Amino acid sequence: MLHIDEIQNGIVIDHIKAGTAIGLMGLLGIKQHTGASVALIQNARSNKAASGRKDIIKVEGEYSWLNLDVLAYLDPNITVTIIQDGKPVKKEKPQPPRRLVNIVRCHNPRCISSIEEECEQIFEMSSNGKYRCIYCEQELTVKPE
Amino acid sequence: MRHLIDPLDFSKQEINALLDLADSICADPAAYQEVANQKKLATLFYEPSTRTRLSFEAAMLNLGGHVLGFPSDNVSSAAKGESVADTIRTVSCYADIAAMRHPKEGAPLRASRYSRIPVINAGDGGHQHPTQTMTDLMTIRGRKGRLENLTIGLCGDLKFGRTVHSLIKTMARYEGIRFILISPSELRVPDYIVKDVLEAGGIPYREVLSLEEAMPELDILYMTRVQRERFFNEEDYIRLKDSYILTGKQMSLAKPDMAVLHPLPRVNEIALDVDDDPRAAYFQQVQNGVYVRMALIMTLLGLKDPKAEKEAN
Numbered sequence: 431m432l433h434i435d436e437i438q439n440g441i442v443i444d445h446i447k448a449g450t451a452i453g454l455m456g457l458l459g460i461k462q463h464t465g466a467s468v469a470l471i472q473n474a475r476s477n478k479a480a481s482g483r484k485d486i487i488k489v490e491g492e493y494s495w496l497n498l499d500v501l502a503y504l505d506p507n508i509t510v511t512i513i514q515d516g517k518p519v520k521k522e523k524p525q526p527p528r529r530l531v532n533i534v535r536c537h538n539p540r541c542i543s544s545i546e547e548e549c550e551q552i553f554e555m556s557s558n559g560k561y562r563c564i565y566c567e568q569e570l571t572v573k574p575e
Numbered sequence: 576m577r578h579l580i581d582p583l584d585f586s587k588q589e590i591n592a593l594l595d596l597a598d599s600i601c602a603d604p605a606a607y608q609e610v611a612n613q614k615k616l617a618t619l620f621y622e623p624s625t626r627t628r629l630s631f632e633a634a635m636l637n638l639g640g641h642v643l644g645f646p647s648d649n650v651s652s653a654a655k656g657e658s659v660a661d662t663i664r665t666v667s668c669y670a671d672i673a674a675m676r677h678p679k680e681g682a683p684l685r686a687s688r689y690s691r692i693p694v695i696n697a698g699d700g701g702h703q704h705p706t707q708t709m710t711d712l713m714t715i716r717g718r719k720g721r722l723e724n725l726t727i728g729l730c731g732d733l734k735f736g737r738t739v740h741s742l743i744k745t746m747a748r749y750e751g752i753r754f755i756l757i758s759p760s761e762l763r764v765p766d767y768i769v770k771d772v773l774e775a776g777g778i779p780y781r782e783v784l785s786l787e788e789a790m791p792e793l794d795i796l797y798m799t800r801v802q803r804e805r806f807f808n809e810e811d812y813i814r815l816k817d818s819y820i821l822t823g824k825q826m827s828l829a830k831p832d833m834a835v836l837h838p839l840p841r842v843n844e845i846a847l848d849v850d851d852d853p854r855a856a857y858f859q860q861v862q863n864g865v866y867v868r869m870a871l872i873m874t875l876l877g878l879k880d881p882k883a884e885k886e887a888n
Contacts, residue, residue, distance in 0.1 A: 538680065540678075540679060540680050540700045540701060540702075541679060541680050541681055542659065542677070542679040542680060542681040542682040542684075542685050542699075543681065543685075544679070545679060546658050546659055546660065546679075546682075546685060547658045547660075548658070548660075549658075549660075549685065556767075556771050557771055557775045558770050558771055558774075558775055560770075562767060562771075563681070564681070564684065565680060565681020565682075565684055565685060566680035566681050566700070566702055567680075567702070567767045567771075568767070569766060569767060
């Protein structure tokens with residue numbers, strides 16, 4: 431079995447749907463932080479996941495730059511555990527944020543955000559729990575890969 | 576600072592106050608002819624318009640104010656690629672209030688985030704048209720004496736019809752409203768209206784294909800044009816453009832006090848013989864549009880109602 435050392439201080443993002451963690455790297459901001467110490471475990475065994483597999487991301491050291499808001503939107507099963515001195519001190523499921531800012535693009539070609547320079551891509555949660563573009567109100571249906 | 580971007584930006588009480596003011600202006604327009612002295616309205620129209628632009632300009636002129644602006648994007652710096660955000664920052668230096676029409680959805684909202692003056696959405700793509708809705712409400716209230724307990728049929732292009740979306744959103748807040756949505760399946764009301772407004776609010780509605788079937792139930796029939804400019808594919812437009820044509824024969828199926836509204840322009844969806852029917856309210860809507868926009872300009876600029884002041888004295 432694949433073995434990766436436990437981290438001493440940092441964060442573990444667990445129960446990621448198997449095969450999707452690589453796609454998450456950019457959204458979390460990991461791709462932009464090339465100096466960060468990161469482990470990505472793909473298709474680890476899982477007793478909880480229906481597929482029997484999951485992905486895990488571990489970040490050693492400072493992690494405040496991680497864009498964790500995106501996690502609950504992407505996958506409600508994901509858990510986040512904070513590690514200090516080798517021990518888990520806080521474990522939680524991220525709550526879906528009220529708004530997503532510059533995480534995903536609106537794909538409506540009739541939306542002002544499709545042509546306007548420097549236009550922030552903003553989605554807000556609507557009354558039925560779906561995210562809608564604040565400009566055109568189109569529902570966000572496609573999750574980034 | 577207040578803007579009017581979405582029809583729900585105004586509460587029911589604020590809408591009632593706006594309509595009361597519009598009625599007051601309608602009853603005595605001369606009393607309001609100097610209310611907006613020295614004020615300037617900018618009409619920023621990136622898309623052609625007859626009624627909305629001219630009625631905004633007439634409204635400001637009727638109030639004693641001035642107007643400036645552009646009637647299409649090719650005579651403004653938009654043709655050079657200027658953003659909406661930069662345009663409104665510039666216009667904020669010239670005018671006291673702006674009305675914006677834009678083919679892209681959400682453009683007036685984008686403008687309002689960068690503006691130092693009130694922005695009015697004068698229609699954004701197929702999205703919303705709140706000042707048309709205020710006009711519709713004034714007409715409905717004038718004809719029926721109420722905004723509650725009405726069966727409203729909306730017919731034609733319910734997908735791209737921004738006036739339809741704004742009207743449903745607004746009327747859904749009143750008691751006892753029932754909608755009958757009459758359209759070809761390709762032009763159904765968009766998902767965000769069905770899910771977030773009708774279903775979320777428990778508003779009774781029915782989607783039907785036949786106008787004749789719905790006619791006897793209606794208190795209001797809101798006809799719309801199938802809009803060529805919203806289609807990416809000309810073939811689809813040609814196939815759907817004549818889906819519904821209201822004629823005198825169909826009017827014979829309707830209640831004697833029903834009112835027919837249309838945001839105009841029409842092409843052929845209302846036959847000319849309906850114009851003489853007393854239930855045709857669409858040209859009255861046009862007149863009401865000026866009064867409502869006068870009331871809106873006064874409200875957003877915080878201008879005092881001279882008649883209310885006189886009555887108080």
